[in-house]
Structures are given as structure tokens and as C-alpha cells.
Amino acid sequence: MKLSFHGAAQTVTGSMHLVEVNGSRLLLDCGLFQGRRKESILRNRTFPFDVTKIDAVILSHAHIDHSGNLPNLVKQGFNGPIFATHATANLTDLMVRDSGHIQEKQAESTSYHNAKRGEPAVDPLYTEKDAERVKPLLKSYNYEEPFEAAKGVAVTFYDAGHILGSASISLRLEEKQQKKHLWFSGDIGRRGMPILRDPVLPEEADMLLMESTYGDKPHNDPEKAYVEMRAIILRTLKRNGKVIIPSFAVGRTQELVYNLHRMSEDGDLPHVPIYVDSPLAVNASKVFRAHPECYDAEMNKLVQTGHPALDFKYLRYVETLDESKALNTRTDPMIIISASGMAETGRVVYHIRWAIENKNNTIMIVSWQSPETMGRRLADREKTIKIFGDTYHCRAEIATVGGLSAHAGQDLLVEYASRVKKSAKSIFLVHGEEKGALPLMKKLEENYVKHVHYPAMHTSVEL
Numbered sequence: 001m002k003l004s005f006h007g008a009a010q011t012v013t014g015s016m017h018l019v020e021v022n023g024s025r026l027l028l029d030c031g032l033f034q035g036r037r038k039e040s041i042l043r044n045r046t047f048p049f050d051v052t053k054i055d056a057v058i059l060s061h062a063h064i065d066h067s068g069n070l071p072n073l074v075k076q077g078f079n080g081p082i083f084a085t086h087a088t089a090n091l092t093d094l095m096v097r098d099s100g101h102i103q104e105k106q107a108e109s110t111s112y113h114n115a116k117r118g119e120p121a122v123d124p125l126y127t128e129k130d131a132e133r134v135k136p137l138l139k140s141y142n143y144e145e146p147f148e149a150a151k152g153v154a155v156t157f158y159d160a161g162h163i164l165g166s167a168s169i170s171l172r173l174e175e176k177q178q179k180k181h182l183w184f185s186g187d188i189g190r191r192g193m194p195i196l197r198d199p200v201l202p203e204e205a206d207m208l209l210m211e212s213t214y215g216d217k218p219h220n221d222p223e224k225a226y227v228e229m230r231a232i233i234l235r236t237l238k239r240n241g242k243v244i245i246p247s248f249a250v251g252r253t254q255e256l257v258y259n260l261h262r263m264s265e266d267g268d269l270p271h272v273p274i275y276v277d278s279p280l281a282v283n284a285s286k287v288f289r290a291h292p293e294c295y296d297a298e299m300n301k302l303v304q305t306g307h308p309a310l311d312f313k314y315l316r317y318v319e320t321l322d323e324s325k326a327l328n329t330r331t332d333p334m335i336i337i338s339a340s341g342m343a344e345t346g347r348v349v350y351h352i353r354w355a356i357e358n359k360n361n362t363i364m365i366v367s368w369q370s371p372e373t374m375g376r377r378l379a380d381r382e383k384t385i386k387i388f389g390d391t392y393h394c395r396a397e398i399a400t401v402g403g404l405s406a407h408a409g410q411d412l413l414v415e416y417a418s419r420v421k422k423s424a425k426s427i428f429l430v431h432g433e434e435k436g437a438l439p440l441m442k443k444l445e446e447n448y449v450k451h452v453h454y455p456a457m458h459t460s461v462e463l
Contacts, residue, residue: 001175001463003182003207006048007031008431009457012213013065013370015431018049019182021173024150025049027057028169028184028209032068032099034342036372044069044125048458052077056149059084060186061166062091062250068099071131081139083149085157087165087291089140091250091284098249098280100124100131102345113389142293143167161189161199162406163251164287164294168200173463180463181423185210187431188408188416192222194258195288197296199408201416204423207463210416211407212432212454213368215440218409225403226259230268232364232399237270237333241360241396246348246375248341249281251406252367254288256337261312269314275327277318277347278339285317321347328354341367342375349374353387361396366404371433414443421449426461429454 007016007029014033019026033043051073059082060066070082070092084092103124111121141147141157149155152174157167169184183205191198202208220228236243247253253276263269276282292300318324324347327336338348352374355361369375377385378398384391408416417427427444429437429452437454444452455461 001173001178001180002460003209003428003463004458004460005428005430005455006458007033008065009455009459010434010437011035011457012368012431012433014043014069015060015066016069017184017209017430019153019171019173022150022152022175024055024153025053026150026153027054029060029066030057030069030073031063031065034065034344034370034373041125044072047073047076054078054080056080057082058149058155058169058171059088059092060169060184061160061163062088062095063163063187063248064095064099066187067092067095070134071096071100071126074133074137075126075130079137082134082137083139083141083147083155085143085165085167086140087287087294088167089138089165090287090290091165092138093135094280094283094287095250096131096134097128100126100128104128106345158200159197159294160186161191161193161196162187163189164196164291168202170202180206182207182209182463183420185416187211187213187406188412189406190219190222190408190412193406194255195296195299196294201419203419205420206423206425208417208420208424208427210413210427210429212413212429212437212440213407214405214409215413215429215432215436215443216410218411219405220403222403225401226262229259229364229366229401229404230263232362232401233263233335234268236360236362236397237272239360240333241358241362242333242355243335243362243364244348244351244355245335245337245364245366246341246343246352247281247337247339247366249278249339250284252341252404253278253281253337253339254285255404255406256366257285257315260315260335264312264314270333271314272333272335274315274335274337275318276315276337277324277327277351278337279319280339281337282317282319324350327351342369342373343378344373344375349387352378353392355396356385356392357395359395359397363396363398365398365400368405368407410440410443413440414447414449417444417449417452418447425451427452428461
């Protein structure tokens with residue numbers, strides 16, 4: 001039995017881990033790496049193993065840094081099953097097709113600018129047509145419904161509370177009469193967040209593979225984050241500005257809509273238009289409505305009473321590109337939620353370009369931002385930002401609301417690992433930069449959690 005770390009090792013994005021048992025090779029996640037463009041292209045195009053010898057993929061959730069390289073895996077010869085929860089399977093199909101469309105548009109744009117400089121055209125990582133080949137391979141299961149992924153590999157999904165359908169993955173492995181229990185946390189959610197249930201924590205495991213994104217700090221209480229978000233929005237609207245929110249289309253957008261609906265119901269929100277401007281977010285919201293089995297008790301109660309938690313009077317879901325473009329020439333106050341969450345691609349880039357030099361506007365950052373992305377440069381309050389090769393002066397207010405994160409903070413991560421400290425022979429911290437993982441290792445040591453490792457990319461361990 002062997003575990004290899006081929007993605008999200010000493011970094012956050014590109015989740016991909018290889019489990020080998022009884023001659024079978026299973027991938028835990030197959031995500032896109034997001035960072036410097038040239039590095040990202042190289043990492044995402046090149047797999048460090050023979051793709052045709054992968055027997056199955058087990059997917060923790062649909063976020064693109066966990067699912068986004070599946071089309072490339074299939075394109076290069078993988079044709080085995082992709083196991084996921086029902087909601088994750090539905091969302092993954094949407095996510096990868098949208099990603100394929102973006103890959104094509106980016107390659108088209110790069111090729112256009114290259115041609116003007118006498119440089120060669122580039123091919124997309126994969127196309128929307130490539131991405132369509134993922135759907136027939138998706139095999140879905142309920143939470144807590146055990147199934148056999150390969151000989152000697154019994155898998156069970158548990159609710160991770162991160163986004164709709166997100167799962168922690170229990171793998172009970174048996175090889176040559178040896179039995180091991182590997183628990184992969186996936187991305188761990190938080191308690192008390194809107195819409196979704198709280199994450200299920202492990203009871204025991206021989207090995208724990210755990211995220212460490214926010215291992216350096218606990219989060220603010222979700223209620224405090226809501227109050228902070230409300231204050232930012234209200235002061236921007238008071239000065240007749242626009243609020244531009246780069247947001248992940250799946251998970252964060254629906255939480256923001258839920259919070260804005262709450263503001264409206266409480267009479268706190270002025271009568272201004274709110275736009276969700278992302279075709280993916282529009283479709284993802286439809287998937288959210290189709291999976292009430294993932295809701296927490298409060299959300300289920302709202303739905304059962306006919307309460308439109310993801311639709312309300314001043315909310316508009318923008319479908320067409322022309323509608324999106326029209327928002328940029330308007331000067332009236334409004335709120336625009338648009339993908340991508342790290343402000344690297346999609347319609348939000350254009351909204352930022354039009355808004356960034358107006359001091360009345362606010363760009364509100366509501367999630368972790370990967371290094372070298374425009375979202376990170378905004379969050380770091382850089383004075384100038386390059387967009388499509390042109391330089392813009394950052395005169396708009398930049399506001400960050402960390403407490404809205406869908407990832408567990410340090411306190412819950414410590415509690416999570418502590419659940420298995422009596423049984424775990426090894427705990428591997430992944431999905432985290434050094435600034436998150438190293439403080440978490442120290443905190444775990446203080447709580448008598450032993451055998452904690454921070455594996456490097458492309459290293460392996462015997463289980």
C-alpha cells in the first residue's frame with residue numbers, strides 16, 4: 001500500500017493524491033493548479049504518472065482545484081469510474097464544462113495577442129467537448145453508503161460541510177491480510193454556516209490526510225463576518241458606489257445570496273439591484289435547489305415553508321453577455337457577484353476593470369486568494385493592477401471579509417486531527433501553504449497530536 005502526493009502538497013490548489021493497493025491505482029481528486037500562468041500550464045498539462053494505468057478517481061467535491069483537471073485526465077486516456085456524491089457529480093459536470101469553455105476562450109485570446117507580436121498560437125488545456133466526456137464516467141453515491149472502489153478498497157463518503165455535496169472520504173484498505181483505514185478530509189467546512197450541515201469529524205483512522213489552508217488562525221464567528229459584510233455594503237451604497245464581489249460560482253455565491261436575502265428581510269438593504277453575473281453560478285444555483293438532502297435544518301425549514309432563500313425581489317441572475325456588459329456602463333449603485341473567485345477569469349475581470357478607478361466603488365474579497373492571482377494582488381492592496389495588459393490605479397475601496405470562508409479555521413482543524421490522535425500512525429497536512437501548515441503543526445504538537453508530516457510534492461509513503 002502506497003500514498004503519493006501529486007497535488008496540493010505544500011500549496012493549496014491542484015488537489016491530487018495517488019493510492020496504490022492490490023495492484024490498483026486510485027486518484028483522490030484531480031484538480032487544476034492555480035498560480036503563475038506558465039507554471040500552471042506546465043503542471044496541469046503534465047501528469048506525473050501513466051494516466052492509462054489509473055483505475056478510478058474518488059472525488060471529494062466539485063471545486064475546480066479538486067475536479068478541474070478531470071477532462072485532461074480523460075483526454076489523455078483515462079476511462080475508469082469517477083466516484084462522487086450525487087450533488088458533486090451534478091456540479092462537477094457543470095464545473096468542468098464551464099472550465100473547458102474558459103480554457104478555449106483564454107487560448108483564443110492569448111493566440112490573438114501572440115499573433116500581434118509574431119508569436120505562435122496556443123492550444124487550450126482542454127475544450128468544452130473534452131469536458132463533456134467526464135459525465136458518463138461519474139458514478140454517484142449517498143453519504144454514508146459504502147461501496148467498493150477496487151479490490152480491497154471500501155469507500156464511504158461523509159459530509160464535509162464545505163460546499164454542496166462535499167465529502168470527506170473513508171478508505172478501508174485490505175492487502176495481503178493487512179488492514180488500514182485512510183481518511184481523506186477533502187476541504188473541511190465550518191460549523192454554523194448557512195445552507196449546509198456541519199462537517200462530520202472522523203472517529204478513528206490509521207492515517208489522516210487533512211487540509212491545512214487556514215491552519216494559522218481561527219476564523220471570526222460567521223455572525224461577525226455577516227455584520228462586517230453588511231457594513232461594507234451599506235457604506236458603499238451610501239456613497240452611490242458599486243459593490244463588486246469576486247466569488248466562487250459554487251458555494252460562496254449561494255451563501256452570499258442567502259446573506260443578502262437576510263439583509264433584505266431584516267430591512268437593512270436599500271432597494272438596489274443585486275446581480276449574480278456568472279452562467280455557472282446560475283446553473284449551480286439550480287443544482288442547489290435540486291439537492292435538499294444536503295441542507296441543514298434551518299435551510300430545509302425555509303424551503304418547506306416556500307421561502308425563496310436563493311431568489312428574492314431585487315435579485316437578478318444574469319444570463320447573457322450583453323446583459324453583463326450593460327452593467328459596466330451604468331453608474332447607479334448596485335451589487336454584482338461574479339466568478340471567478342480569484343478574479344483571474346470570467347466576467348468579474350471586466351467588472352473590476354470598469355470599477356477599480358472609482359473611489360465610490362468597493363471590491364469585496366470574501367475568500368482565500370492563491371498567490372500570483374489578481375485576487376491576491378487586490379487583497380494585498382497593490383496600488384496598480386494589470387488587467388488585459390493595461391495598468392489601472394486602484395482607487396476603489398478594497399475590503400476583505402475573512403470570516404465568510406467555507407474552510408475550517410485552526411481551532412476546528414485541531415479538533416479534527418485530535419479525534420484520531422489515539423489511532424493515527426501518521427497525519428499528513430496538505431492543501432496549505434507553509435504559513436498555514438507550519439503553525440498548525442506546532443498547535444497540534446501542543447495538543448499532543450503526534451506523527452504529523454508536511455509532505456513535499458511528488459513524494460510517497462508506504463501505508
